[in-house]
Amino acid sequence: MQHTLDARGLSCPQPVLLAIQAMRSAESEDLKILVDNEASQENVARAAVSQGWSVQVQAVANGEYTLTCKKS
Amino acid sequence: MKWIRALFARSTPVSSSMSEKGMLLYPSTGEVIRAESILRAAGIDIAVKGPPPNLRQGCDMVIEFPLVHELRISEILEAASLSPLRVVVVQDHLLEPVSLFHSKDFGDFLMVRAANMKITVDKHSHTIVNISGGGCPDVPYLAHMLVGKTLDQAPEPRSLGQTLCGYALQLAFQEVRRLCRG
Numbered sequence: 001m002q003h004t005l006d007a008r009g010l011s012c013p014q015p016v017l018l019a020i021q022a023m024r025s026a027e028s029e030d031l032k033i034l035v036d037n038e039a040s041q042e043n044v045a046r047a048a049v050s051q052g053w054s055v056q057v058q059a060v061a062n063g064e065y066t067l068t069c070k071k072s
Numbered sequence: 073m074k075w076i077r078a079l080f081a082r083s084t085p086v087s088s089s090m091s092e093k094g095m096l097l098y099p100s101t102g103e104v105i106r107a108e109s110i111l112r113a114a115g116i117d118i119a120v121k122g123p124p125p126n127l128r129q130g131c132d133m134v135i136e137f138p139l140v141h142e143l144r145i146s147e148i149l150e151a152a153s154l155s156p157l158r159v160v161v162v163q164d165h166l167l168e169p170v171s172l173f174h175s176k177d178f179g180d181f182l183m184v185r186a187a188n189m190k191i192t193v194d195k196h197s198h199t200i201v202n203i204s205g206g207g208c209p210d211v212p213y214l215a216h217m218l219v220g221k222t223l224d225q226a227p228e229p230r231s232l233g234q235t236l237c238g239y240a241l242q243l244a245f246q247e248v249r250r251l252c253r254g
Binding site (some may be wrong): 012013014016017020021039042043046047049050 | 205
């Protein structure tokens with residue numbers, strides 16, 4: 001089952017820290033992360049890759065992004 | 073020597089509460105870094121800091137110096153073709169340069185901000201988990217080079233570039249390393 005982390009509205013570095021905590025405690029190997037600005041998207045994607053996860057980024061409306069992360 | 077004359081030409085009389093420090097303002101970060109290096113090599117006690125809000129023009133920095141050394145500083149900088157754009161006397165606490173470091177504990181993580189740059193590390197592994205801030209074009213490169221590495225493995229940010237962001241990140245990097253080493 002895919003877990004979703006909503007990090008919209010949070011300022012840096014909180015989206016990254018929540019994403020790392022979610023990856024470390026993830027029971028599944030599939031995580032969806034929602035962010036609402038480009039800097040958070042880049043930072044979370046970079047952190048996910050450094051944790052050994054692959055990332056697919058999808059831009060959605062109003063400058064928001066969905067990152068689909070899978071444990072490599 | 074124009075800036076020194078301008079300094080002495082101020083109309084406000086010197087008061088006993090006046091600070092003994094001044095600030096050198098430059099148009100670019102590269103000049104701040106070069107001037108800092110030259111003045112430090114000359115043994116002058118200076119500090120690179122963020123400017124007070126009324127002098128801030130973006131993500132800039134200033135060199136704080138002891139006014140007692142102003143003549144010597146002017147000669148050194150003129151000889152190096154590095155005369156500043158402006159010199160500002162720090163007249164009261166409202167004009168003191170802002171503190172560069174701010175740290176925040178996020179439980180398992182520690183963030184240190186220096187001027188416009190933030191570095192966040194895992195407190196247990198000392199791995200850099202995030203680099204952010206700035207606005208300089210090399211921030212993504214700096215982040216790419218540092219995130220995922222430990223503080224001992226990571227290259228020093230100053231070795232990767234000479235922008236303001238690289239400079240500020242170097243200071244944050246040194247501070248977080250100092251804090252993590254306890």
